[in-house]
Amino acid sequence: MTTPTVTVVIPTIGRPDLRRALDSVRAQTVLGISIVVVLDRPDEQKAVESMLDGRDRLVVTDGAQGGAVARNLGIDSAATDYVAFLDDDDWWEPEKLQQQFELLDVTGGSVCFTAVKFHDGEQTTILPKEAFDPDRESLASYLVRRPGLRHGHGYLQSSTILVDRDHAERVRWDPSMAKHQDWDFVVRLLDGVDVQFCGAPLVHVQKDSAASVSRTRNWRASKQWLDQHGSKLDPHAYGDFVCSQVLRSALATMDRRGITEAARLTRHTRPSAASMVVGLSGTADYLRNRGRNV
Template sequence: MIKFSPNSSLPLVSAVIPTRNRPELVVRAVRSALAQTYPNLEVVVIIDGPDRSTVEALSDIYDDRLRFFELSNSVGGAQARNEGVRRSCGEWIGFLDDDDEWLPDKIWKQIEIANRLGKEFIICSRMIVISPNTNDVWPKRFPKNGESISEYLLNRTRFFKGEAQIQTSSFLISKDIFDRVKFRSGLKKHQDLDLYLRAANLDGIKFFFDENILSKWYIEQSIPTVSQNKDWRYTLDWASENSHLFEGSSLSGFLASQASTEIPPESISIALRLYIPIMMRNNARPIDYAILFLILLIRGEYRRKVSGFIRNIPKRNYASL
């Protein structure tokens, strides 16, 4: 039973958290959602398959706003999120990955914006990005006038990540919009990007970017994630099948800056024979080629260390917020 706040004029917001076999992390995420200053909130956790340790951990949280559901079989992250929304009651949905956190005013500030703009907007905010090498605030910039979401996200103007970003734990979406797009079940990778691009291509859906820093995103941690699964053939097939979602030269930007990170050293020559022709046909910019070759030359952990060094650890310790 959902207990609504005394102020019934406030719309109910549902925090949807998918998880599997990470009880300590999901408890941290749940507590950050329950600590919101926004009062009319429920937290819906979908446990993606039998997971007794997570059930026990969540059972120790005594808060009527929390509901959790253990699925009989694993359905994957995308469908788990869809299941969470299906079982939620809110007018607005805030997704929270089980290894991320919300800052206390996240929902208050985004609902204020949503009430002003309307339900056709997806409200995106800045986030603290925490990695072993550095912590920083992303995105560094928001879309320019006339810049599509695909071009904003994928057409880099600098060598390292963080310039442009939407991250699942950082946005708020109305249930009306989500019912039109949903996460595509069965995708092994690129579930979030797939949703952003499809939403941007639907009439009547807009993105709004807010200056506030409202969540914590933990990256490059020593825990498995979907994005760490390296399968460049799958990624290339996904991009080719969905090429209609990429505007301008953003498909080239995606291949250069994201797909290339999945190429193992022994497959570089094969991948280049496939990537370069596609990039040439899709108006690749000089910086796309430069990023591609930089990623191929400086592999994995070395690239992350170089990135952290060049960014220089910020003077402010954002991780302590």
């Protein structure tokens, strides 16, 4: 097997964890790797440059452009067979790319993702808890179904993705998505293409920080994703998404319009009991945030 070339796109705001991410790419057991770091906070340029070597490329945005714009700039900078993405606070096992290339070489697929070790404080969990089966459900339903209280039953994260560069250029990340950008990208990315799943947990994912966009309670942003992809969801997954995302966000901010909209959207759906509990936990989020502001 001739090892393909790959560009690893790392969007960053200049966090110190970037060094660990870079080291994990440099430790990969395959050759032909290019690194493109896209910095979305220009005032951190000197700090980031100190972490790079002469082989790495640095792209600096005008600032506060967001992860989708940063990843698209990385794709545009690539001149390799494949593109892989790595968040600046995540890191890879040394054989991550090698195992993905070997799997794609055998199957002839154009996209491959892996399981992860999800780190939440002192606790580490291997995700996903269930592999994606395209014969049973759509990818969109797989990602948002909530059969249990804890997330990760279905799971696909950006730092696991290896994709043919031409395909990534056609699909691209959507900067207009205020939330769920990963879910939006992968649902469109895997539409009609052969995808391979490597069950080995070759990627380490840090739980979102308190300032993470994905933790922002914004029911309208979740509704935007639903408007885009709701037709791909079965009634169970549709109800689960409304409860765990739209309702929870609306309750966390006590937005009456959002609560009313969530009630409307759940009609004729079949949310799980777990997703309803998660949705109602938005009330606890509201009380907790209110206590901090008193």
